[in-house]
Amino acid sequence: MTRRILLVNGPNLNLLGTREPAVYGTATLVDVERIVTEAAATAGFEVRALQSNHEGVLIDAIHAARDDCAAIVINPGGFTHTSVALRDALTGVALPFAEVHISNVYEREEFRHHSYLHDVAAVRVIGEGVQGYAEAVRQLTALIP
Ligand code: CA2
Numbered sequence: 786m787t788r789r790i791l792l793v794n795g796p797n798l799n800l801l802g803t804r805e806p807a808v809y810g811t812a813t814l815v816d817v818e819r820i821v822t823e824a825a826a827t828a829g830f831e832v833r834a835l836q837s838n839h840e841g842v843l844i845d846a847i848h849a850a851r852d853d854c855a856a857i858v859i860n861p862g863g864f865t866h867t868s869v870a871l872r873d874a875l876t877g878v879a880l881p882f883a884e885v886h887i888s889n890v891y892e893r894e895e896f897r898h899h900s901y902l903h904d905v906a907a908v909r910v911i912g913e914g915v916q917g918y919a920e921a922v923r924q925l926t927a928l929i930p
Pocket of ligand 1: 796797798800801802803804805809860861862863864865885886887888889890897
């Protein structure tokens with residue numbers, strides 16, 4: 786199996802480190818991609834990273850991962866709480882995936898408490914800041930033979 790992880794960051798996560806530091810911290814998306822790349826390398830995996838604000842682009846990238854990735858780490862951003870289509874893409878490719886949220890969504894507005902991915906994710910890391918991505922890589926790669 787290809788020892789590669791697809792890292793997917795959804796809408797507005799390109800703004801990381803530029804606004805709302807009290808909620809999301811000061812690390813940037815580049816920092817997140819570095820954190821994931823380093824954690825994956827430790828486990829013997831490489832990374833392909835993608836951020837998009839467009840649902841269809843995210844879905845196409847998830848479909849393409851079928852060909853050359855062993856697992857997916859995804860922070861779906863606001864699509865977490867709205868997107869049956871993203872859930873269907875992830876269950877459709879049948880790759881193990883980790884759902885990551887930088888903030889603790891359960892301590893925020895009620896509309897953030899529900900996730901369309903929660904029950905189908907192999908790993909969930911919520912509210913651990915950007916280091917939560919590294920934890921997700923560790924837990925996810927431990928599941929891959
Ligand atoms: O806590 C998370 O990681 C979220 O997935 C982030 C999403 C939010 O809709 C989810 O409920 C929880 C939003 C990402 C927006 O990121 C920004 C970062 C900096 C400045 C503005 C937005």
